[in-house]
Amino acid sequence: MYLRSLFPEPPPAPAQNVHHFFFGRPDQSQWPDYNIHIDIETDRKRTFKEVKDRVKEALTAFGSPLKDGGVEFGGAGSEEMIGIMSENSSDYMVLVHALLANATPFSLISAYSTRFELLHAFKLSKISRLFVQPKHLQHALSVAKEVGLPFTNIYIIGGHVKGYQSLSGMSDRARKARLPQIPAQPVKQDTLAYLVFSSGTSGLPKAVMITHGNLIYSLHQSVIVGQVTAEVAPPPQGIPVSLAFLPMHHSYGLHAYCFRSLLAPSTYIIMPKWNIDAALRAIPKYRVTNLALIPSVVHQLVNHPRISSIDLSSVRHVGSGAAYLPPQLSSRMKALTPKDSTITEGYGMSECTIAALAQVLDGTLNGRGKLIPGSSGILLPGMEARIVRDDGSEAEFDEVGELWLKSPNVSPGYWNNETANKETFVDGWLKTGDRFSVNGEGYFFFADRAKDTLKVSGTQVSPVEIENVFLVHPEKLISDVTVAGVSGGRTSDEKVPRAWVVLSTAGKKKGPAAVIKALDEWQQENLSKYKWTRGGIEVVKEIPKSPTGKTLRRVLVDKYERRFKRVKSKL
Known part of the structure; x- marks a missing residue:
């Protein structure tokens, strides 16, 4: 079937630099000079004006000639690619916006990468310069040497290291030297803004290209959703406060803390990385x-031994993304927050800049809007969708098929990966690899990843259902649980x-053997025989997950298969 957004x-x-949307809107002149950032470790505060000034100073440093004390790199038409390798910080946001304004694309590289992953990221994105946090410098240097990145093109973010230029040092020099302010550089809609790596739950991560046009359209989508929501739920008084722990190198954290943070005044408590205590x-x-x-954090919170003693009375909204949130987890989280709070989820992927589906509140969209638990919501403004069967034909309502998407916020493709582009982007449509059903009112329901779906005796089996x-x-x-094919x-x-x-x-009190027996009996009562876990049930200490909460089934499967082969070879 074919669907269009209800928004x-x-x-x-x-066709303009997205910087003008972030820092050049007329409404921002009415904003108070509020604290946009508070560092959780030092309690250091930065106001909106301070961040805006730091962006201007960094942009001026990047664009000014070396002879005047600038760094002189990037700009419209250059072939630079700047790597960013850091944990969350206020300077991370400053660097991102200075590079956008300078029309210099950047590659978001996880600071938690293994050497193998880092080598892949450096080589694939072909970075010409790198900003790295001091604590990760030595890790980056060993890989930089292997790919031929000059050490003189490596800079420090979030501190100082002797012998290396730093972002703060560049900005300070530009300010003290009173260098002429460099304006935001002109761009086209298809000018590359940045690369963000796919989560890599199977195979090596791919670098998703996001353009200035993608980013501006995505921001307009967010504004429209906010306007529609405000019709039935006006924003609360005062400046909202958000906990900023999602990694800024991932689409979810990047948009939540670096981009959407500039749509309206809001304070962000910046955590370098997740720490539940x-x-x-x-x-x-x-x-x-x-x-x-993200679902893995929801899981940690609701199961934390001290959660019932924590004061959560200030929480007004909880959003979940990056992976599927089981309804029972959502219900448990809702029970911890005030009765008038809301919990919503959506669906997105880096290939859609950030999102494609969002839940809506009851009464929105002239009464058509419904907050349906278990649903991923409806299409974001301007989006088109198809639900496609395995044979390429159109699925019916309430029938599971692969979700295909089309919209100006959809990425033009993967960086330097024509094979993946041909497989994923077909005739203007993005094949998501995720399977959904849609009801007659246009509400989407996640089924599973297409590549995770099993065929047992010729019949499809969804791991998520089990x-x-x-x-x-x-x-x-x-x-917690995960199911995969072995x-x-x-x-x-x-x-x-x-x-x-x-x-x-409760399970630990019962014991592993008794739990396995109980679960086996339960599935036999509630699932058709071909869906039973014929590969067995194993108790583990934890389910491996990526930093963004996606379950890494392949880690468990690979470990099992190695064990399976050893046993088989002995028989």
Whole structure:
């Protein structure tokens, strides 16, 4: 089937530098000079004006000639690619916006990368310069040498290291030398803004290209959703406070803290990285009102032994993204927050700049809007979608198929990866690799990843369905689960379902063997026989997840397959 968004259409994205949208809007002249950033470790504060001035200073440093004390790199038409390798900080946002204004594309590189992952990121994105945090400098240097990146093109962000230029040092020199302010550079709609790496849950990560046009259109989508929401739920009084822990090198954190933070005044408590104990101290201390979460963090919060004693009365909204949020996790999180708070989720991917689907509140869209638990919501403004069967034909309403998307916020493709481009971007459509169903009112429901779906005796089996059955066991024996296909089918290439479970407090009291027996009996009561976990049920301490909360099934599967092959070879 073919669907269009229920939202009003966004205006066409202008051919201009996105910097003008972020820092040049007339409404910003009415803003108070509020604290936009508070560092959780030092309590250091930066106002909106200070951040704006730091962006101007960094832009001027980048664009000014070397002879005048500038750094002289990038700009419209250059072939530079700037790597950013740092944990979250106020300077991270400053650097991102200075590079956007300078029309110099950048590559968002995880500071937590292994050497193998870092080498892949450096080589694929072909970085010409790198900004790196001091604590990660030595890690970066070993890889920089291997790819031929000159050490003179390596700079420091978030501190100082002898022998290296720093972002703050560049900005300070530009200010003290009173260098003429460099304006934002002109761009086209298709001018590359940045590269963000896909999560890499299977195979090596791909570098997703996002243009200035993609980014501007995505921001207009967010504005329209906010305007529609405000019709039934006016914004609360005062400046909202958000906990900023999601990695800024990922689309979710980048947009939440670096981009959407400039749509309206809001304060961000910046955490370098996730730490649950620090977060639980920060929420009541700073009276946090908004929490942008991922399912793995929701899971940690609701199962934390001290969660019932934490004051969450300030929380007004919880959003979840980056991965599927099981309804039971959402319900448990909602029970911890005030009755008038809201919990919403959506669906997105880096290939859509940030998002494609969003839940809406009851009564929005002239009464058509509904907040449906378990739904990923409706299409964002300006988006088109198809639900496609395996044979390429159009699925019917309430039938599961692969989600295809089209919109100006969809990436033009992957950087230096024509094979993946041909597989993923077809005739203007993005093949998401995710399977959804859509009801007659246009609400989407996640089924599973297309590549995770199993075929047992020729019949499709959804790992998510099995996971959900296990999670609703009446005795609440497990706190987390993942299901994936492993060897052991009737043919050499057939995979059968296997479950890995993490015991809850009740499960630990019962014991692993008793829990496995109870879950096996439960699935036999609630699932058709071909969906049973013929590959077994294994108790593990934790389910491996990426920094953005996506379950890394391949880690568990690879470990099992190595064990399976050893046993088979002995028989």
